[in-house]
Amino acid sequence: MDMKDLCAIARRERQQHIRTVLATVVHVEGHAYRKEGVSMILTEDGRHYGTISPGCLEEDLCGRVVSAWNSSTVQIIDYDMRPADDLSWGENIGCGGWLQILLEPVRGELENILDILDRRLEQGQVVRLTRSFSANGPQVDYILSSPGAAGTEIQLTGSMEEMPSPSADSQPLILAHDYAAEYVHANFHQQANHQFTFIRTYRAKPRLVLIGAGDDSQLVSSLAQAAGFHVVIGDWRGALCTTERFPGAVCVTGFPGELYTAISPQTGDYILLMSHNFPREREWIEHIQDCPYTYLGIMGSSERTRRLFEGLPYYPYVHSPVGLSIGADGPDEIAISIAAELIAVKRDRKLSAKEELSHVYRRTGTGSR
Structure with missing residues (x-):
């Protein structure tokens, strides 16, 4: 299930007045079932669309929808399956890695972002979504842009003006490969002031x-x-x-x-x-x-x-x-x-x-x- 499918599902659930949360893997260390950038939709009534694990994390994440929706701070959930003696995750999940998952209530600005993203992918465009946030910070800031020539981007939200590419001064924690299973490229940066930037590029289905x-x-x-x-x-x-x-x-x-x-x-x-x-x-x-x-x-x-x-x-x-x-x-x-x-x-x-x-x-x- 790709991002365009998730956008359509989020819109459908919103029209039915069902609260939903977008869960996105923003950081992986060690072995994991899915890679950085993969997302899924969670609903308040316990349903989920898409996967980020073989099925062992989804139920736990669905149980966090209400708290994420009601939270006044950015929610980043850690699942650390690396310790060999961690029977609660290690044997059940079979991954042995560390995942950080960002939970975002689908409302307000994110609703608008997903609607624009859906339309752009329908037109066959390449779209880049940049999230800036801090752990336990007040909000996630979004920029939706279209990669342009000579290191510039056309901003699709806000003033529709050209903007420079993300700063090269930030230190990358993760540089994910552009794996074509979902035509995704994801970068995770942590800056010196503990601000995080997560960048993901989406392409239409082949x-x-x-x-x-x-x-x-x-x-x-x-x-x-x-x-x-x-x-x-x-x-x-x-x-x-x-x-x-x-x-x-x-x-x-x-x-x-x-x-x-x-x-x-x-x-x-x-x-x-x-x-x-x-x-x-x-x-x-x-x-x-x-x-x-x-x-x-x-x-x-x-x-x-x-x-x-x-x-x-x-x-x-x-x-x-x-x-x-x-x-x-x-x-x-x-x-x-x-x-x-x-x-x-x-x-x-x-x-x-x-x-x-x-x-x-x-x-x-x-x-x-």
């Missing part, structure tokens, strides 16, 4: 364009959505390409030329061909020749893929046979191997060695062969 609405595409669509992708299904068979068969996805019906126009592939898209129709996929490949996609996965054997690209110029970022080599057998396991590969590419993880053969990267032993 889009997976899945060509082919057959039965084997259904689980791929579901898993890709769970992995943080916005899924678009394209097929010329209207009876198959429906939201009833692909809940949560956008369904577009048409032949390859029509699909290309309607979907309009763009920079950063992930494209997956699973129609099992050679002429249609060849036509689709010809249309995306100059498309700046990030990933092109093709179902089928290496020989079939070689024939698909025969006579065409070089295409980058081709994954065929599609899916990580996990020894997958059958459509369900193949779908899992495909989802795993999508996650690995999104996180910029180095995949297994590939050899280049006639315009296509080929991995031996993949489950979709």
